[in-house]
Amino acid sequence: MLSRTADHLFWMARYTERAENTARLLDVNVQTALMPQSAEAAEQGWRAMLGISELLDAFEYKYDTITARDVLDFMVRDPDNPSSIASCLTQARANARAVRGTLTTEVWETHNATWLDMQEQLKGDRLERDPSRFFEWVKYRSHLSRGVTIGTMLKDEAFHFVRLGTFLERADNTARLLDVKFHGADHAAYEHPEDEAQLEFYYWAAILRSVSAFEIYRKAYRDVITPQRVAELLMLRADMPRSLLACMEEVLANLQQVRNDVSAETERYAGKLHAQLKFADIDEVLASGLHDYLTQFLDRIYVLGNRISRDFLVPLAA
Amino acid sequence: MPSFYNEMYTDNESVRRHYREFEAWLAEHDSDALARKRAEADLIFRRVGITFAVHDSDAGTERLIPFDIIPRIIPAAEWAQLEAGLVQRVTALNMFIHDIYHEQNIVRAGVIPAEQIFRNAQYRPEMQDIAVASDIYAHVAGVDIVRAGEGEFYVLEDNLRVPSGVSYMLEDRKMMMRLFPELFARYKVAPVAHYPDLLLENLRSVAPLGVTDPTVVVMTPGMYNSAYFEHAFLAQQMGVELVEGQDLFVDDNAVYMRTTRGPKRVDVIYRRIDDDFLDPLAFRADSALGVPGLLSVYRSGRVTLANAIGTGVADDKSIYPFVPDMIRFYLSQQPILNNVPTWQCRRAADLEYTLAHLPELVVKEVHGAGGYGMLVGPAATRSEIEHFRRRLLARPEAYIAQPTLALSACPTYVESGIAPRHIDLRPFVLSGRSVSMVKGGLTRVALKEGSLVVNSSQGGGTKDTWVLER
Secondary structure, three states: OEHHHHHHHHHHHHHHHHHHHHHHHHHHHHHHOOOOOOHHHHHHHHHHHHHHOOOHHHHHHHOOOOOHHHHHHHHHOOOOOOOOHHHHHHHHHHHHHHOOOOOOHHHHHHHHHHHHHHHHHOOOOHHHHOHHHHHHHHHHHHHHHHHHHHHHOOOOHHHHHHHHHHHHHHHHHHHHHHOHHHHOHHHOOOOOHHHHHHHHHHHHHHHHHHOOOHHHHHHHHOOOOOHHHHHHHHHOOOOOOOOHHHHHHHHHHHHHHHOOOOOHHHHHHHHHHHHHHHOOOHHHHHHOOHHHHHHHHHHHHHHHHHHHHHHHHOOOOO | OOOOOEOOEOOOOOEOHHHHHHHHHHHHOOHHHHHHHHHHHHHHHHHHOOEEEOOOOOOOOEEEOOEEEEEEEEOHHHHHHHHHHHHHHHHHHHHHHHHHOOOOHHHHOOOOOHHHHHOOOOOOHHHOOOOOHHHOOOOEEEEEEEEEEOOEEEEEEEEOOOOOOHHHHHHHHHHHHHHOHHHHHHOOEOOOOOHHHHHHHHHHHOOOOOOOOOOEEEEOOOOOOOOHHHHHHHHHHHOOEEEOHHHEEEEOOEEEEEEOOEEEEOOEEEEOOOHHHOOOOOOOOOOOOOOOOHHHHHHOOOOEEEOOOOOHHHHOOOOHHHHHHHHHHHHOOOOOOEEOOOEEOOOHHHHHHHHHOHHHEEEEEOOOOOOOOOEEHHHOOHHHHHHHHHHHHHOHHHEEEEEOOOOOEEEEEEOOEEEEEEEEEEOEEEEOOOEEOOOOOEEEEEOOOOOOOOOHHHOEEEEEEEEEOO
16 A cells, blocks of 8 residues: 555544544543633643643643634634544545545545534634534544444455554544543642532543543442542553543554554554553552543654554655 | 526427436436435445545545536437537647647748747646657546537536546446436447546557556546546556556666565656646656656656646637637637637736626636636625736736636536526547547536636536447
C-alpha cells in the first residue's frame, strides 16, 4: 500500500476519534455546569478542558475571558482551532477523500455525509440551544464510521492503519481526560468540606459518563465511586473499551499486522508501553502520582505516533 | 440562430422512432414525481461526492455537475457509423504522432507545413526517435462530436492529452438505472460499465517490453484538481493505486512507488497530469507535482506513460484542420466523420474573413480548452465582439474561427419545464494493441437557453447516453 495512502487512513481515523472525544469532554463540562457551583468553579472547569487539550494559549490569544459560550464556539466550530470538532470532521473527510478509492463506498459516504450534515448541524444557534444533542450526534457519527469500517472493509493493511489511528488517538484522549482534574479542579476552592465530597462524586461520575462507563463501573465494582477505581477502570482494565490498556492492546495487535523491515523497534516500544499497563498496579500508579504517570504516558504516545509515521507513513529515503 | 436538429422530434413535431417508448413513459409520469426523482439524483450525487472543483472560485469549493434525467438516445445504425469514424480518426492520429516523432513522412510529402509542427509549443523534441510500446501515443482519446443534421456528425476537438469525463458517463448510467429501472426493460441499451476493465486491459497491453505482469497506477495532480473524483474513481474501479508525484521516485533507471513495505516497481502510469508537470528536471522546474527523472526512464522504454508525452501536437486547434488529410495520407481512406471548416487566423486571408464575419463565427484560442476565452458570435453583444476583435488583432496567430454550427438539441429539464438544449458527445476511444471503446460516451448539455457552450466550467450539465443495441 502507498505510504501516503496509509498516512491518510491513519489520520482520517485519528481525526474522527478526536472529534468524538472532544464532544465527550465538552458534554461533561456542559453537564457539570448544570450543577450548583460558583462562577469561579465553572470557569475553572472550562479552563481545565482547554488545558488538557493544550489549547489554553490559543484560546486566550483570541478571547479575554473564559465563558462557556466562547469555549463552546472555539471547541466546536472555530476553523482556526485545528482541534475543534468542525476542523476534525473536515480533516477526517479531506483525508477520506484523498484515499476514497481505498475505502469502501460506505466508509467514504459516511465521512462525506458527516461533513455535509455537520454544516446543517452548525447552522444558526442550534448548538447553543442544545449542545448535548449536537455532541450526541458527533458520537453517533463516530460510532457509525467505526462500525462501517469494521463491517465493510477487507481486513488488510488499510484496515489496520485505520484501526491504529483510532486507538492511538483514543489512548491519548483517555489519558488527557483522566488528567483533567490536575489542570483545574484541584485549584477550585470549596467553602465547605461536605460540598467538596459531593462535588468529587459528581466529578468522577461525570468522567465515567463521558466515556460511557458509568453503568460499566457499577457493574464491574458494585460499589461507590472512588477515584482509585475510576482510574483503574480507565487505565488498566483490558475489558473496558476506552481504557489505556485496551487501546494499547489494539495498537500493538494492528502494528504487528503491518510489520515491515524497519518497524521492529517501534513494535518493541509499543510492546513495552503495553506491558507497563498490563502489569501495573493502580495503588502504585497513584502513589507515584497520577499526573506524572499520565504525562509520561502522553509523551510516549507522542513518540510512538512519530515512530509509526517514520516507519510506514512518510518514509524519507527511498 | 439557425434552426437545429432536435434529437427527439422531427421538424413536424412527431416523435422520432427511437424516442417513442421514452415519450410514452414520460407521459405516464406526472411532473411532481419526476421532480422528486431529480432531487433524489442531486442528493445521491452529493452524498457520493461526485463533485468537481471550479476554476476562478473559492479554493476548495465543490460543485455538482447538473445531471439531466432525459437520456440522449443514439440508434444502433448511427452509432455504427460513429464508431467506424472514431476508429479511423484515432488510428490516423496515432500514426501521425508516431510519424512526426520519427520519419516525418507527412511533412516531407508536403501535406502539413513543417513550421505547423515544429514551431508548435506542443511539439516535444524530447520525443524524437523515442520508441513507445505498440507505437501508440494517444491511449485514451476523448473526441468531441456534434450533430448538425440526420447522420451528419462533426468532430469539434480530438482530446489526446488527458481527456476527462468518463466517470460521468459511468455514474450517469448508474443513476439512471437506479432511478428508472423500468426504462431499461423497455429499451435495449448497450452497457458501458465495463469501461474500467477495458481501460485496464488496454493499459496492461502497452507495458514496457518484457514485463509480463505489469503494475499499473493512476497518477493525479491531487485532490484539489477539478477531475480528482474521476482519478480516484478510475483507480478504484481498476483496482490499482492512485498516486501523486510525491509517491513516486526514480532509482537505477526505474520508477518506484513508496509503500508501507518499501519501494515497489511501477510499469505503466495512466497519468492525468499535463506534460509540463511530469518531471521538474525536464519540463517545468517549479512543478512539485511530478517525478524528477521520470522522462529519462521513459525515454529508455522502462516505463509507459499513457497518454504519451507530446500528443498535444496532434489535438492542437492549429493541427485540427489537417486531420482529414492525415486519414487520407496514412490510411488511404475517405474520412467518415466531418471536420468543421476552419479559418486559421495566422493566415492573412483567413483573418480578413474572420474579422469581417465575427457576428456569425465561433472564434477559439488555438491552445485554449474548457470553453474559456472563446467568442460565440451569434450569442455575443456588440461590445463583446469589439472587445474580442481587439484581442484577435493583437495576436491573430493564437486564434481559429469556425462557422457557428447548428448543434443538435435534446429535450432537457430546465426551470420552465422541458425544453430543447444544445448537446455534444464525447466518446472515449482506447488504443493499445487494438482500438476499442464502449458503446456510449458523455453527453454534455448547455443548460442556458440558446447557449452552445457545453463545458461544465461554463454551466453545462450531463445526460446519460444510450446507444441502442438494435
